[in-house]
Amino acid sequence: MSTNIDNKLYTLKYSTDTESHLKITDKEKCRLCTSKNCTYICPAKVYEWNPDSQEIIINFENCLECGACRIACEKKVIDWQYPKGTKGVTFKQG
């Protein structure tokens, strides 16, 4: 059986919040960011660069709460909170 990330994602259960727990605090810094690290580091492909609007789109519903984007963002503009209460991802056993 394959153990790639796509298969792992099938073992997760989400309870989506209506409000994003991930926010960009300064969109201008994203425009100036040359690495766009967030679009590569996230295992759930939460961040997408939109060349038309020149901003990062955040698909926060898919977040696995791993925290990697906070570390990877070169300009430290990701405001990252744990989802409220029972919202967010649940890691199932087995």
Ligand code: SF4
């Ligand atoms: S790595 Fe940080 S600054 Fe760069 S595009 Fe992503 S969120 Fe914006």
Ligand code: SF4
């Ligand atoms: S916490 Fe992890 S899964 Fe969530 S957006 Fe950041 S890198 Fe992606």
